[in-house]
Amino acid sequence: MSKWLDDDEVLVGEGSGEAVQLSPRARTLPPGSPRSGHGRSPLASPRSREPVPLSPLAKTMSKAKQLFLLCDKEGKGFITKQDMQRLQWELPLTPEQLETVFDSLDREGNGYLTPVEFNTGLGEQVELEEVTDLDHDEAEEELDEADFSQDPSAVRFVNILMELGTDKLFKDQQELCTLWCELQRDRPEMLSVLEGILVHAVSHLQDTMKERDSLEQALRRRESEHDQVVRSIYEEMESQIREEREKLLAQDSIKQKEKGKILEEELRMREQELENTLKKQTELETRMRQLSHEQVNIKEQNQQLQDLNMQLQEQVERNKEQLQAALAQLNLAQISNAQEQLARQRNVMKVSRNMKKEKESLLRQLEILRDMNKRLRDEKDAQQSQKRTPNVTQALQKRGSVIGNYLLEDKPMKRQPCSADELEQDKKTEVTISSKKHQPSCRVRGENVEQTQTQSKAVSTQQVFKVVFLGNSGVGKSSFIQYYCTGRSDSKVSTTIGIDFKMKTITVDSTTIILQLWDTAGQERFRSITEQYYRKADGILAMYDVTHSASFTAVRGWMDSIREKMCEGAVLMLLGNKLDLADNQCREVRTEEGQKLAEQHQALFYECSARNGLNVEELMNHLAGMLVTQHERQCEDALLLTETMPKRSCCA
Numbered sequence: 158m159s160k161w162l163d164d165d166e167v168l169v170g171e172g173s174g175e176a177v178q179l180s181p182r183a184r185t186l187p188p189g190s191p192r193s194g195h196g197r198s199p200l201a202s203p204r205s206r207e208p209v210p211l212s213p214l215a216k217t218m219s220k221a222k223q224l225f226l227l228c229d230k231e232g233k234g235f236i237t238k239q240d241m242q243r244l245q246w247e248l249p250l251t252p253e254q255l256e257t258v259f260d261s262l263d264r265e266g267n268g269y270l271t272p273v274e275f276n277t278g279l280g281e282q283v284e285l286e287e288v289t290d291l292d293h294d295e296a297e298e299e300l301d302e303a304d305f306s307q308d309p310s311a312v313r314f315v316n317i318l319m320e321l322g323t324d325k326l327f328k329d330q331q332e333l334c335t336l337w338c339e340l341q342r343d344r345p346e347m348l349s350v351l352e353g354i355l356v357h358a359v360s361h362l363q364d365t366m367k368e369r370d371s372l373e374q375a376l377r378r379r380e381s382e383h384d385q386v387v388r389s390i391y392e393e394m395e396s397q398i399r400e401e402r403e404k405l406l407a408q409d410s411i412k413q414k415e416k417g418k419i420l421e422e423e424l425r426m427r428e429q430e431l432e433n434t435l436k437k438q439t440e441l442e443t444r445m446r447q448l449s450h451e452q453v454n455i456k457e458q459n460q461q462l463q464d465l466n467m468q469l470q471e472q473v474e475r476n477k478e479q480l481q482a483a484l485a486q487l488n489l490a491q492i493s494n495a496q497e498q499l500a501r502q503r504n505v506m507k508v509s510r511n512m513k514k515e516k517e518s519l520l521r522q523l524e525i526l527r528d529m530n531k532r533l534r535d536e537k538d539a540q541q542s543q544k545r546t547p548n549v550t551q552a553l554q555k556r557g558s559v560i561g562n563y564l565l566e567d568k569p570m571k572r573q574p575c576s577a578d579e580l581e582q583d584k585k586t587e588v589t590i591s592s593k594k595h596q597p598s599c600r601v602r603g604e605n606v607e608q609t610q611t612q613s614k615a616v617s618t619q620q621v622f623k624v625v626f627l628g629n630s631g632v633g634k635s636s637f638i639q640y641y642c643t644g645r646s647d648s649k650v651s652t653t654i655g656i657d658f659k660m661k662t663i664t665v666d667s668t669t670i671i672l673q674l675w676d677t678a679g680q681e682r683f684r685s686i687t688e689q690y691y692r693k694a695d696g697i698l699a700m701y702d703v704t705h706s707a708s709f710t711a712v713r714g715w716m717d718s719i720r721e722k723m724c725e726g727a728v729l730m731l732l733g734n735k736l737d738l739a740d741n742q743c744r745e746v747r748t749e750e751g752q753k754l755a756e757q758h759q760a761l762f763y764e765c766s767a768r769n770g771l772n773v774e775e776l777m778n779h780l781a782g783m784l785v786t787q788h789e790r791q792c793e794d795a796l797l798l799t800e801t802m803p804k805r806s807c808c809a
């Protein structure tokens with residue numbers, strides 16, 4: 158144990174583990190001491206000036222303290238069973254033995270050892286060993302005593318010591334005995350001095366020992382008090398630490414709860430975001446699938462289009478070839494067209510020449526009519542005057558009213574030619590017509606002029622009405638006229654070029670009238686010619702094909718144009734032809750549409766068939782009646798106008 162302490166220090170104490178340093182006390186012999194003893198007794202020994210060796214207990218305490226510090230490396234102030242295991246490198250003990258030592262030291266059984274418990278317990282254990290060691294030393298001393306008991310002087314000295322009661326004080330009695338023997342032999346006078354010194358020393362030693370004992374007791378008391386104080390401080394500190402720990406735990410738990418709530422909220426938000434993200438992902442995947450599907454479709458379509466493109470390119474090539482062939486044909490057609498156009502121009506020139514001639518003839522007819530009108534007035538005046546003076550009649554007649562002569566002689570009037578060419582070409586179709594009002598006769602061209610009624614009497618009731626047929630090419634104008642005039646239908650009717658006409662004589666309410674049926678060409682190129690004819694027509698028949706909507710669309714234009722240019726008082730009729738085909742799902746123009754258009758233009762409306770003659774007769778009778786009525790109204794108006802006008806101006 159001396160290796161842990163300096164030689165001049167003494168550690169005493171028990172339980173607390175804290176050694177109390179006592180100042181080294183010089184235990185010197187009085188001056189003049191002959192020689193120092195051998196080791197153990199301080200008396201008259203040269204080594205008595207050396208520091209007093211430590212007591213076993215102090216050494217134990219010091220050792221215990223160091224062992225405790227070794228275990229409590231962290232400086233906790235106590236050690237556990239695990240800390241105790243660190244001593245297995247310092248002490249020759251196994252871990253199990255160390256555990257046993259710990260259990261024996263931990264008398265309270267709380268699982269840890271304070272420094273007091275450790276040092277006290279260890280000290281007690283070491284004391285037992287010391288006691289054992291002391292017994293061993295005593296045995297050795299007894300052996301030594303046995304050595305010097307043979308000397309009578311030594312025996313005597315021992316007896317003296319025993320008498321003094323110091324036999325227990327000096328453990329190294331052999332040196333004293335040797336000193337005693339040497340003094341007795343060499344300086345017997347010094348024996349009394351030695352004895353005095355011994356007595357003095359003994360008393361001093363005894364006092365010192367008593368003082369030491371009292372100090373040790375005081376020290377133990379203080380140590381126990383200190384231990385108690387330290388223990389109470391420890392306990393207080395432990396309770397404070399526990400409270401603080403609980404407080405901290407409580408604060409931590411509140412904070413952790415708040416943090417937990419925040420984290421839960423955050424977690425919820427994250428979950429929401431995650432759900433949204435997952436939804437978006439699902440949508441995107443769906444969209445991706447759709448897109449890929451569409452892409453596949455588009456690829457297929459692309460492929461198809463490429464194939465189609467190839468086919469089209471091939472077709473284009475073929476078409477190019479065909480186009481070139483067509484161009485060649487077109488050139489040929491253009492040449493033939495130019496030739497045809499020349500021929501048409503010639504025809505137009507011819508027609509216009511005819512029209513000019515017709516105009517001149519009409520003018521001449523007008524002149525004749527005026528002339529006749531004048532004569533009729535003269536005759537009327539003559540008749541009136543004859544009524545008043547019957548003898549005058551004969552004279553007037555004689556004076557020569559041309560009309561009167563014609564009437565008396567029953568001589569037919571010479572007709573004025575409508576068209577010079579036509580009159581020359583077809584002389585056999587002459588018809589002599591006259592009227593009560595002495596309308597002039599006229600000669601017309603026509604293949605089927607029907608003379609239904611001719612009266613041999615001088616006064617004829619026949620009137621001529623000019624009826625013009627209009628409409629697109631192919632609607633059946635020529636066929637209609639053909640059927641009306643002949644009562645037959647002909648499927649092979651050639652298209653009309655320019656103008657053609659036929660005549661038909663009919664009787665309406667005992668009035669015989671002649672209908673001049675003007676058949677116009679429906680082709681657009683003759684439009685300007687046809688317009689000339691319906692300007693002065695008495696009746697206009699605008700025709701369309703009920704099985705051909707384009708013809709109905711065209712007839713609207715015709716109707717507008719007719720309305721603009723037709724004479725006042727002329728009768729307008731809208732005709733839907735080819736009614737025989739309307740039942741075979743071929744009808745393209747409904748009856749209501751035709752009626753509506755007719756109403757818009759204040760026109761009569763019929764649907765008919767030039768093939769089977771449906772409604773043909775009826776509508777023409779209706780038209781004729783309207784014409785007669787209209788004519789009579791015009792005549793009445795004219796008569797009224799004439800009567801109201803002064804005679805001079807009338808004649809003029």
Ligand SMILES: Nc1nc2c(ncn2[C@@H]2O[C@H](COP(=O)(O)OP(=O)(O)OP(=O)(O)O)[C@@H](O)[C@H]2O)c(=O)[nH]1
Nearest residue numbers: 630631632633634635636648653679735766767768
């Ligand atoms: N089924 C049927 N066919 C008709 C009728 N009317 C005329 N057609 C036929 O229609 C075709 C044309 O008839 P056209 O009389 O030449 O016609 P369009 O209006 O005179 O013709 P353009 O002279 O060119 O103005 C002929 O083949 C006729 O047979 C009808 O009522 N019924």
